[in-house]
Amino acid sequence: MTARETGGFAPFRRLRAAARRVFGLGETDDYDAERTQGIIRVVLLLVFDAYTIPVALTSGQPAPAVTLYCAHALLYIPVSWLFLLIIRRWPGHYVSRRLLFMANDTALMTFAMALGGAPALPVYLFLLWAVVGHGLRFGPNYLAAAAGATLISLLITTLLNDYWQANPYLAATLMMTTLVAPSYAYVLLKRVRGAYDAALEANLAKSRFLAQASHDLRQPIHAISLFTACLRDAGLGREERQMVENIDRSLQSVSRLFRSLLDISTLDSGRVTPRPEPVAIGALIDDVVRQNSEAAQWAGVAIQAVPTRLHVQADPALLTTMLQNIVANALKYAAGRPMLIGCRRRGGRLAVEVHDRGDGIAAEHLPKLFDEFYQVRERGDKDVEGVGLGLSIVRRLSLLMGLTVSLRSVEGRGTAVVIGGLRIVAPPPLAERRAAARPASAMDGLTVLLVEDDEDVLDATAALLEKWGCVVHAGTAPPERNVPCDILITDFDLGARTTGTDCIERVRRLAGRRIPAIVMTGHDENRVREDLGDPDIPILSKPVRPAELRSVMMAERLKAQAAASGLPPTDRAPVSRP
Incomplete structure (x- = not known):
């Protein structure tokens, strides 16, 4: 299993997984800036209170003021959780909500600095984090608003705190820092967003080109494929029939290429929506084996499927696409070797495994196998069809459906690709299964x-x-x-x-x-x-x-x-x- 597959360095991966469990995030949740800000607010507030409450208790301020601050700081802990629950319940972009949360954060830190004097100066770091955090997550306009709120906070602190009044250069330095640092960040954000928009437009243009080129070229390929099917039944001699087989084999290769291009452009468009339903995983695997029987014969591969009667909740078309790409890869890189497809229970879920007995993959290639257009190339290797999109499509579809995909390979012993996380469900009613299994009638006279x-x-x-x-x-x-x-x-x-x-x-x-x-x-x-x-x-x-x-x-x-x-x-x- 590669670092890319498992999400990076192990300690950070475990920390991220723990955070997802605590805050109720799924593995496939899209990046949500507001939710991330809410999570960080909850975590940092504990650190903030652990520092500022002892400072307030030892500040020498009147007891009513200290009591009021401590009550306010402790009350803000459940309030911050409430903010996070509101974000989870109503996700999206709400300007008023963001401004309200920003005002609450700034008010709490202003109260701490005004009450604490010199020991409370480190609170400015939290204030500066709020400025940069809002700017980086929400954009330049929020950066400007947060910087303005921070300047007002510093002015209020100066008016209410004797220490700040006695050190005007300190107050002026912090105010200048509040102006200069966010201003520089504002300029950088503008440039980054401009570059991002340009890159996004270029990526969309690439996707549109791939989709259009794939569509235009698939029409003649489709016609040739149908004509070839007609030739098969035209009473050809053995030599002519072999030529038709060769043409059909080449067409299948081109067809797989165009399907990969269309799949990747479709995923780039963001319009793929999984439609999960109970799927007989054994029947789906058998269907994939049947569809690849001819290609397996050409490649000299014997495919064995381990039977299973289990049903899983999944999108059958997308899951079939994933399995098709994995099998196609094994046929290309492990030609002449046996292949085994089966299922295994893992942690209460089902995993579909594809094992081949090919030459295996060197360790240095493993972290890049799921990258787009990446292919394992060694000096002297023969050319292999395809453009290196198969496993990239598998990875992206797995994330889309909340599944996992991993790859293990040992040089000289073979490779195994595992689709995991499939939820086992009860089979559909017996009447539906019988109707689905009813043998097809002939097409004569249709x-x-x-x-x-x-x-x-x-x-x-x-x-x-x-x-x-x-x-x-x-x-x-x-x-x-x-x-x-x-x-x-x-x-x-x-x-x-x-x-x-x-x-x-x-x-x-x-x-x-x-x-x-x-x-x-x-x-x-x-x-x-x-x-x-x-x-x-x-x-x-x-x-x-x-x-x-x-x-x-x-x-x-x-x-x-x-x-x-x-x-x-x-x-x-x-x-x-x-």
């Missing part, structure tokens, strides 16, 4: 309405569907009249400001019923899902594997048949993105 604006993709898809026995009505635009069909397959971008959403609505309106629909797209699935507004419509990411398309079509047909007969509908098969 009437399909196919809408695709790219003519090459249209021809390839139509030819493939006809080979499966379907009756196909194909067009490059949504129909103007009712076309009787059992299922609609549509692209998302159809040109002329028309989308797959518009196509589905029009076809269903003309038919007067809810026709099953499938969307094929090269865009981000979450963007398409948001536009569709219907979680029951399957979305397939191009290039679509023929087996994947056939499986989803059968699942949709079964759902329609079950609905017509009054049986419980079958669950939609999870669409994976290897």
Whole structure:
């Protein structure tokens, strides 16, 4: 397990974990500046009171003033906890709340300095921390406001404290420090924020470019893949069939590359939202093994999956993507060696482990394996397909779903990647499992309405569907009249400001019923899902594997048949993105 995976130096990691437990933070909570400020306020207040209360008791001030200060300082401890609870209950950016908390902090420290005299001078450090802390966490405007509040605090202290009045140069020095230090920090903050905004825009531009390039290049790859599937059943000779196999193998490599680019650009966009549900982890692993059976055969890898009947709470599509990337890495770097996929209970949770018997990875590479675009390269190594995004996607998806991912490797013995933290849940009702396991019927006679604006993709898809026995009505635009069909397959971008959403609505309106629909797209699935507004419509990411398309079509047909007969509908098969 690498330092990067476990969060850095062990003592700091343990301290951070303890703080998260105490303050109720999850491992995947996004950085929240206001919450962080609230946590630090609670911790530092204890240090502040431990110093200032003894100072107040020995200051020689009148007893009523000392009593009032001590009561105020001790009362502020539960108040600071209350502030933290308010932040947790209503997270977000509230200007009035931040200013209120800032005023309370400043008032407490002003009271301490005005009462304590010379022994209370170190309280200024807490005051300066409040200025810089508010500025660094909330921005330059809050820095200016905090500096102004501190100047007022110092003026009040000077007016109320004899020691400060007797040492005007001390008071002036602290006031100048309050002006100079925050002013310099203000300038630096402006520059840092400008650089951050520029870097963020560059990163967004990169993500937009990757997404657009991936979409544009996936269309012809998708068409070639479908044409190749048609060639398989064209009665070719052994030599010609071998050439088709080689073409298909190359297409699979390109397809995985584009899927990785689309996945990373989608994660950069921040639009990926996990949709957890009970998942039969054994069935999911078996599905991944089936999807990689051909690639494993090419790589000379025998994949063994340990059966399990357990169910976990997870997003099936995202978990499949994680497992697909791990398996794809093992196929690339441990070709010709056996692979084992299984589950193990760890601390009341379930972990999915992928073990290979490859050459292993040198220790110096381990801390960087989850970095984007990082690949293990040694002098004389042969070229390996891919751009080094697989494990980076795995790590980011694990954080998104609140899971852990770790990697162990021993040179000469192999590598193990573990997805941990999966919560074990009860299986769904028996009726649903039986419906989901019902065997698929044949596709002969299935009437399909196919809408695709790219003519090459249209021809390839139509030819493939006809080979499966379907009756196909194909067009490059949504129909103007009712076309009787059992299922609609549509692209998302159809040109002329028309989308797959518009196509589905029009076809269903003309038919007067809810026709099953499938969307094929090269865009981000979450963007398409948001536009569709219907979680029951399957979305397939191009290039679509023929087996994947056939499986989803059968699942949709079964759902329609079950609905017509009054049986419980079958669950939609999870669409994976290897």
